Amino acid sequence: MTPSQTPTLPEAVQxxxxxxxxxxxxxxxxxxxxxxxxxHWGKDWTKHFAPAPTAIVFPKTxxxxxxxxxxxxxxxxxxxxxxxxxxxxxxxVAADGEIVVSFDKMNRIGEFYPADRLVTIEAGVVTEQLQQxxxxxxxxxxxxxxxxxxxxxxxxIGTNAGGIKVIRYGMTRQWVMxxxxxxxxxxxxxxxxxxxxxxxxxxxxxxFIGAEGTLGFVTxxxxxxxxxxxxxxxxxxxxDEFSDVMNVLSAFQAKIDLTAFEFFDSVAxxxxxxxxxxxxxxxxxxxxxxxxxxxxxYEPIMDKAMEVFESCMESGWVVDGVMSQSxxxxxxxxxxxxxxxxxxxxxxxxxxxxxxxxxxxxxxxNDIDAIVSSNYPDFEVCWxxxxxxxxxxxxxxxxxxxxKDDFFAECQVVNKHVFDTVKKYGGSVSxxxxxxxxxxxxxxxxxxxxxxxxxxxxxxxxxxNNIMNRGKIFDA
Amino acid sequence: MTPSQTPTLPEAVQxxxxxxxxxxxxxxxxxxxxxxxxxHWGKDWTKHFAPAPTAIVFPKTxxxxxxxxxxxxxxxxxxxxxxxxxxxxxxxVAADGEIVVSFDKMNRIGEFYPADRLVTIEAGVVTEQLQQxxxxxxxxxxxxxxxxxxxxxxxxIGTNAGGIKVIRYGMTRQWVMxxxxxxxxxxxxxxxxxxxxxxxxxxxxxxFIGAEGTLGFVTxxxxxxxxxxxxxxxxxxxxDEFSDVMNVLSAFQAKIDLTAFEFFDSVAxxxxxxxxxxxxxxxxxxxxxxxxxxxxxYEPIMDKAMEVFESCMESGWVVDGVMSQSxxxxxxxxxxxxxxxxxxxxxxxxxxxxxxxxxxxxxxxNDIDAIVSSNYPDFEVCWxxxxxxxxxxxxxxxxxxxxKDDFFAECQVVNKHVFDTVKKYGGSVSxxxxxxxxxxxxxxxxxxxxxxxxxxxxxxxxxxNNIMNRGKIFDA
Numbered sequence: 027m028t029p030s031q032t033p034t035l036p037e038a039v040q041x042x043x044x045x046x047x048x049x050x051x052x053x054x055x056x057x058x059x060x061x062x063x064x065x066h067w068g069k070d071w072t073k074h075f076a077p078a079p080t081a082i083v084f085p086k087t088x089x090x091x092x093x094x095x096x097x098x099x100x101x102x103x104x105x106x107x108x109x110x111x112x113x114x115x116x117x118x119v120a121a122d123g124e125i126v127v128s129f130d131k132m133n134r135i136g137e138f139y140p141a142d143r144l145v146t147i148e149a150g151v152v153t154e155q156l157q158q159x160x161x162x163x164x165x166x167x168x169x170x171x172x173x174x175x176x177x178x179x180x181x182x183i184g185t186n187a188g189g190i191k192v193i194r195y196g197m198t199r200q201w202v203m204x205x206x207x208x209x210x211x212x213x214x215x216x217x218x219x220x221x222x223x224x225x226x227x228x229x230x231x232x233x234f235i236g237a238e239g240t241l242g243f244v245t246x247x248x249x250x251x252x253x254x255x256x257x258x259x260x261x262x263x264x265x266d267e268f269s270d271v272m273n274v275l276s277a278f279q280a281k282i283d284l285t286a287f288e289f290f291d292s293v294a295x296x297x298x299x300x301x302x303x304x305x306x307x308x309x310x311x312x313x314x315x316x317x318x319x320x321x322x323x324y325e326p327i328m329d330k331a332m333e334v335f336e337s338c339m340e341s342g343w344v345v346d347g348v349m350s351q352s353x354x355x356x357x358x359x360x361x362x363x364x365x366x367x368x369x370x371x372x373x374x375x376x377x378x379x380x381x382x383x384x385x386x387x388x389x390x391x392n393d394i395d396a397i398v399s400s401n402y403p404d405f406e407v408c409w410x411x412x413x414x415x416x417x418x419x420x421x422x423x424x425x426x427x428x429x430k431d432d433f434f435a436e437c438q439v440v441n442k443h444v445f446d447t448v449k450k451y452g453g454s455v456s457x458x459x460x461x462x463x464x465x466x467x468x469x470x471x472x473x474x475x476x477x478x479x480x481x482x483x484x485x486x487x488x489x490x491n492n493i494m495n496r497g498k499i500f501d502a
Numbered sequence: 503m504t505p506s507q508t509p510t511l512p513e514a515v516q517x518x519x520x521x522x523x524x525x526x527x528x529x530x531x532x533x534x535x536x537x538x539x540x541x542h543w544g545k546d547w548t549k550h551f552a553p554a555p556t557a558i559v560f561p562k563t564x565x566x567x568x569x570x571x572x573x574x575x576x577x578x579x580x581x582x583x584x585x586x587x588x589x590x591x592x593x594x595v596a597a598d599g600e601i602v603v604s605f606d607k608m609n610r611i612g613e614f615y616p617a618d619r620l621v622t623i624e625a626g627v628v629t630e631q632l633q634q635x636x637x638x639x640x641x642x643x644x645x646x647x648x649x650x651x652x653x654x655x656x657x658x659i660g661t662n663a664g665g666i667k668v669i670r671y672g673m674t675r676q677w678v679m680x681x682x683x684x685x686x687x688x689x690x691x692x693x694x695x696x697x698x699x700x701x702x703x704x705x706x707x708x709x710f711i712g713a714e715g716t717l718g719f720v721t722x723x724x725x726x727x728x729x730x731x732x733x734x735x736x737x738x739x740x741x742d743e744f745s746d747v748m749n750v751l752s753a754f755q756a757k758i759d760l761t762a763f764e765f766f767d768s769v770a771x772x773x774x775x776x777x778x779x780x781x782x783x784x785x786x787x788x789x790x791x792x793x794x795x796x797x798x799x800y801e802p803i804m805d806k807a808m809e810v811f812e813s814c815m816e817s818g819w820v821v822d823g824v825m826s827q828s829x830x831x832x833x834x835x836x837x838x839x840x841x842x843x844x845x846x847x848x849x850x851x852x853x854x855x856x857x858x859x860x861x862x863x864x865x866x867x868n869d870i871d872a873i874v875s876s877n878y879p880d881f882e883v884c885w886x887x888x889x890x891x892x893x894x895x896x897x898x899x900x901x902x903x904x905x906k907d908d909f910f911a912e913c914q915v916v917n918k919h920v921f922d923t924v925k926k927y928g929g930s931v932s933x934x935x936x937x938x939x940x941x942x943x944x945x946x947x948x949x950x951x952x953x954x955x956x957x958x959x960x961x962x963x964x965x966x967n968n969i970m971n972r973g974k975i976f977d978a
Contacts, residue, residue, distance in 0.1 A: 139861040141752060142892070164756075188699050197699065200676065213952050222891040223664050223673065223857045223933035225712055226941070226948045227957050227975045232708030236701055253756070272617060279619075280640075280729070324800040381699045385615040415698040416618070457699035465702070472702045476689050480963065481703050487959040499703045 035059060038101040039080045039125060042094075046083065050093040056131065058082040067128050068106075068120045070113035071173075072464060079106065079120035084131040088206055088214055088245040094127055095243070095493075096212040104496045107239035109181030110152060112173035114377070115462030117185065117238045117498055124496075127243060129180050135159050136246070143251045144203060144220050149180030149244050156249065165251040168195035172367060180244045186236035188458035190363075193414035194285040195252065197458075198235065204248030205231045210241060210489025220248040233484065238460050239495040240502075241488040255285060256323040260356040261335065263347040264312030268388050270343035271314050275384070275414060277343075278318060281334050282327070286319040287414030293423075294366045294408050301369045304361045308346035316413070317363050319356075366410050374430060375408065375421040376437035378444055382453035384416040390451050394420065397443045402436065404428070417457040420444065445471040461499040469500055511535065514577040515556045515601060518570075522559065526569040532607065534558040543604050544582075544596045546589035547649075548940060555582065555596035560607040564682055564690055564721040570603055571719070571969070572688040580972045583715035585657030586628060588649035590853070591938030593661065593714045593974055600972075603719060605656050611635050612722070619727045620679060620696050625656025625720050632725065641727040644671035648843060656720045662712035664934035666839075669890035670761040671728065673934075674711065680724030681707045686717060686965025696724040709960065714936050715971040716978075717964040731761060732799040736832040737811065739823040740788030744864050746819035747790050751860070751890060753819075754794060757810050758803070762795040763890030769899075770842045770884050777845045780837045784822035792889070793839050795832075842886050850906060851884065851897040852913040854920055858929035860892040866927050870896065873919045878912065880904070893933040896920065921947040937975040945976060 035043070043059075046052035058067070059081045068077025085091045098105050106120035108128040120126045129150030136146035143165060147156060153167075153174040160167040169182065171189030181187075183205070187198045195201075204220040217231040218224055234244060265271050275287055292313050298304050307315070322328045331349075338344040350356035382390045391409065398407050404425045411418040422440060424433040445455050445468050455468045469478065478500060485492070485502050492502045511519070519535075522528040534543070535557045544553025561567045574581050582596035584604040596602045605626030612622035619641060623632060629643075629650040636643040645658065647665030657663075659681070663674045671677075680696040693707040694700055710720055741747050751763055768789050774780050783791070798804045807825075814820040826832035858866045867885065874883050880901045887894040898916060900909040921931050921944050931944045945954065954976060961968070961978050968978045 139859055141748060141860040143755075144859065144861075185701055186705075188701075192698060196676075199705075200672075209956075213956075215950070215953055215956070217953075219928045220859055221857050221930055221933075222668060223888075223893045224930035224948070225661055225664075225932045225934050225936045226930055226945060227937055227954075228709055228713055228717075228960055229662075229675075229711070230953065230956060233704055235705070237704055241704075253759070276617060283729075324802050326800050381697050383615055383620065383696055384617040385620075412699075417699045452695045454697055454700035454702055456701045457697075458701050460701045461703055469702060472700070474691070477691055477693075477706065478703075480685075480689075480691070480706060483963040484704055484960065487956065487963065 035080055036123070038103055042097045042101050042103055042125070043081060045097055046093065050090060052083070052090065056084045056086065067108050067111070067126045070111040070116060070118040072114060072116035072119060072462070075116050075119045075121045075463060077120055078122060079124050079126045082126045082128055084128050086131050088208060091127065091208045091243055091245050092212055092214055095208050095210065098125065098493050099212060099491050102491070104493050106495055107180065107184065107243050109150065109178030110173065110176040112177045113181065113185065113460065113462060114379070115456065115460045115464045117460045117462030117495070118181065119463060122497070129178055132245065138163065139220070142220065144248055145251060146246060146248050147179055148246055149178065151179045153177045153179060153182060160251045163251070164254065166254040167201070167249065168252050169198050169201060172364065179247060179249070183235055183244050183247060184238045185458070185460040188412070188415070188417065190286055190288065190412065192412060193287050194283065199232070201250045202231065202235055202247055203250050205234055205244055206246035207234050207242045207244050210491065210494040238462060238498050240485060240498055242494060256321050258285065258319055258356060259322040259328070259331070260317060260319050260350040260359045261331070261347060262307045262315060262317050262359050262362060263338070264308050264345045265314045265316070265343060266312055266345055268314055268391060271316055271413065272388055273341070273343045274316060274338050277334050277338055281330050282320045284318055284320050284414065286317065288317040288363045288411070289413035290315050290363060290366055290410035291408065293406060294370070294410050297369045297373070297408070298362065298365060303365055307348050307359070307362060310346070312345045315362070317359060363410070370408055370421055370423065373423040374433065375423055376434065378420040378441070379417070379457050379459045380420060380444070380448050380453055380455060381415065381417040381457035382448065382451040384413070386451040386453070387413060387416055387418065390447060390453070391418070393447045394444060397447070398422065398440065401443070402440065441468065448472065463498060466498070466500060511556055512599070514579055518573045518577050518579055518601070519557055521573055522569065526566060528559070528566065532560040532562065543584050543587070543602045546587040546592060546594040548590060548592040548595060548938070551592050551595045551597045551939060553596060554598060555600050555602045558602045558604055560604050562607050564684065567603065567684045567719055567721050568688055568690055571684050571686065574601065574969050575688060575967050578967070580969050582971055583656070583660065583719050585626065585654030586649065586652040588653045589657065589661065589938060590855070590935045591932065591940045593936045593938030593971070594657065595939060598973070605654055608721065614639065615696070618696065620724055621727060622722060622724050623655055624722055625654065627655045629653045629655060629658060636727045639727070640730065642730040643677070643725065644728050645674050645677060648840065655723060655725070659711055659720050659723060660714045661934070661936035664888070664891070664893065666762055666764065666888065668888060669763050670759065675708070677726045678707065678711055678723055679726050681710055681720055682722035683710050683718045683720050686967065686970040714938060714974050716961060716974055718970060732797050734761065734795055734832060735798040735804070735807070736793060736795050736826040736835045737807070737823060738783045738791060738793050738835050738838060739814070740784050740821045741790045741792070741819060742788055742821055744790060744867060747792055747889065748864055749817070749819045750792060750814050753810050753814055757806050758796045760794055760796050760890065762793065764793040764839045764887070765889035766791050766839060766842055766886035767884060769882060770846070770886050773845045773849070773884070774838065774841060779841055783824050783835070783838060786822070788821045791838070793835060839886070846884055846897055846899065849899040850909065851899050852910065854896040854917070855893070855933050855935045856896060856920070856924050856929055856931060857891065857893040857933035858924065858927040860889070862927040862929070863889060863892060863894065866923060866929070867894070869923045870920060873923070874898065874916065877919070878916065917944065924948065939974060942974070942976060
């Protein structure tokens with residue numbers, strides 16, 4: 027569909043789209059304004075906001091992105107970046123007449139430098155596509171999470187995505203060795219160009235990682251790859267006291283290089299069993315579960331892991347445990363953790379993704395449980411998360427007899443208590459999902475007013491007209 | 503010495519110092535204005551600039567640093583931060599009437615969180631002090647380099663220090679989980695507070711890492727520690743072709759997790775032997791040497807290393823090699839690399855610390871060698887560095903028959919060629935030594951003019967009066 031077929035477009039938008047086709051080599055299939063496309067590309071996985079963009083554009087090069095940004099500045103049009111649209115904080119929702127800039131047509135994998143284990147990618151490369159590329163090179167891209175099949179690298183960089191292997195491999199930030207960005211002023215910057223060591227002034231690359239497209243759009247990146255993990259082995263352990271979860275973490279970390287240390291509670295397991303897709307790990311249900319993973323290419327590592335496991339049993343910390351004997355079994359055990367999100371989705375969960383220091387996790391969970399059980403005795407709470415990073419997913423499940431609207435209204439009130447508790451422990455109101463629009467009202471629980479003033483001042487430096495993903499993170 | 507004893511002080515400085523003692527609890531020993539102190543604290547290891555500060559102040563708390571910054575703004579006085587003064591780019595030199603803010607009295611190690619392997623430190627904590635603290639807790643602080651005995655953590659953070667273990671453990675940036683800073687406007691910010699995951703807007707912490715104190719001063723940090731390395735084993739290998747150095751790197755990296763991959767040339771070994779402190783590693787001298795290190799707690803790792811070594815010999819890449827059989831032997835082999843700087847210092851070396859992608863290292867070294875040998879046949883070049891990170895130390899040695907002044911003047915001309923070559927390969931004119939004053943004229947070889955404009959704009963956000971380490975990195 028060409029712009030001329032959509033007479034209802036605002037004049038400025040029409041002018042911009044026409045300029046793209048006449049002056050900047052945009053082809054017909056690089057612009058969409060039909061209702062179905064606006065609905066599709068106007069939102070992410072967040073459901074609270076109705077999409078309402080005016081057009082979707084699909085640049086193919088950094089220069090085309092630059093053209094869009096320059097025209098948007100000239101015509102006062104707001105741009106929303108769009109990747110795999112798997113975000114959970116409405117960071118990629120266009121709800122106010124924006125033009126959506128989709129990176130779907132910038133999904134090429136470019137030059138590969140074997141000696142550096144470094145690869146250049148465009149922003150629209152899907153996480154799994156990069157993981158597959160790495161595997162083909164006998165290497166590994168270690169940032170992994172449930173939406174890897176559709177999330178795009180540009181979005182991962184914009185939110186500094188984390189996931190299930192952070193305890194060993196860190197966040198997306200750690201793997202981004204270079205960025206090409208188009209700033210809100212329309213400048214193209216090539217930041218750090220893949221180097222490991224470069225002490226030549228402020229590392230602007232770091233500002234764009236986690237900026238959710240509010241300073242500019244990432245168009246290309248240089249990503250470091252890692253050697254493949256060897257002989258990954260999985261244990262699932264059951265505990266009845268939360269303090270023992272922490273004891274087990276310390277005991278294993280002292281002896282074994284963990285690649286994951288995940289946590290879930292009996293509520294999660296109850297729902298999983300009701301759903302019938304996975305098997306109960308032990309004969310008797312325990313209150314808490316951890317899934318831990320490590321490389322065991324050498325026999326002595328396995329011996330050491332068994333030793334730690336046995337000493338945890340003797341200490342009374344662990345009630346029961348199971349260890350994978352094959353890759354298939356390891357994958358089966360991982361399902362216990364991976365299927366939780368999908369399984370509880372039928373209970374209309376209200377999700378919060380928070381983090382505190384690992385040392386503060388036990389007190390934090392206690393506090394939240396006490397608040398919810400005393401104020402909302404009808405609410406069931408399901409905890410899971412990446413406890414080895416201090417990152418907890420708090421899910422409040424909707425009681426059967428409560429309407430969705432009433433439930434969400436009540437959850438907003440609970441939020442205040444949750445975020446007060448996050449603040450009390452100096453934690454984060456968004457550990458890995460970003461701020462977008464859903465966490466914007468709560469930003470001040472994690473960043474001081476003075477800090478937020480600096481954030482706004484930095485935004486002005488890169489995007490003085492506030493056209494880049496306006497209304498996300500904070501109101502500039 | 504009290505400020506009143508130094509009548510020659512500029513009035514504004516005198517006013518500031520008086521306010522510190524009368525209003526901000528500074529004691530007599532927290533202010534120095536005697537000539538010897540001005541000389542001592544007014545410079546770092548860089549020798550090209552004469553120190554000329556007006557006073558040295560020694561705050562004991564973040565609040566005292568804030569008082570100094572606020573008064574400096576009010577009275578238009580420039581502040582220079584001072585840590586261990588081991589910098590090589592004049593980043594901590596006060597050459598123009600500044601007040602030096604020394605962190606010598608802020609050297610306390612604070613709260614330790616075992617479950618997080620996290621410790622709070624003040625900026626004046628010496629690297630070795632932190633390393634020792636970690637060891638006492640059966641942990642490890644992995645950023646290590648020759649000046650660890652005197653460099654302070656605040657300075658390491660300000661330059662994002664690297665060193666000899668970057669190939670495995672990354673730069674200082676990777677270990678800084680939180681920062682307390684006083685900005686140039688006099689605001690105290692507590693950035694990230696130790697969290698692993700925190701996706702709540704721009705990560706300002708990252709801006710201050712590597713900013714050389716030009717945006718504000720780091721007063722405290724939360725540092726992540728790591729488990730101790732186990733059974734470190736060292737190999738030194740000799741090669742006659744530079745391309746084989748790269749082959750050996752690839753061969754080992756494919757099979758072994760290296761903790762170091764260092765490089766030096768026969769010129770370095772020749773000088774080391776003349777100095778007589780270390781033994782020749784092999785019977786015959788080779789053109790190039792690498793020192794590689796890895797953990798070998800399990801027999802099969804050692805077997806694998808031997809296998810790779812043998813296949814490198816069979817391929818003709820490696821001429822000779824030696825492997826440590828004990829901790830003492832490993833330390834002895836490390837001396838080959840560690841003693842180079844000291845050994846060549848008698849030859850008045852002109853040092854450059856540059857980096858390029860590892861894949862570009864062979865061509866880069868070829869280009870530089872060709873330039874120097876054709877234009878400056880009398881100059882001897884000694885190469886060493888952290889080649890596993892693409893970081894090379896280029897040392898041009900002064901010919902005996904040339905005066906120091908003539909030599910340095912010639913080297914300024916060579917610089918132009920060196921940095922043109924760095925630019926050709928998209929590299930960095932300062933890999934890990936920072937920009938300070940010595941690399942300021944060459945910043946544009948590694949950062950575009952547009953980028954530098956953004957750097958200046960960010961500086962204005964945090965330090966509008968340009969009082970924080972003025973004249974370093976760029977002229978604001």
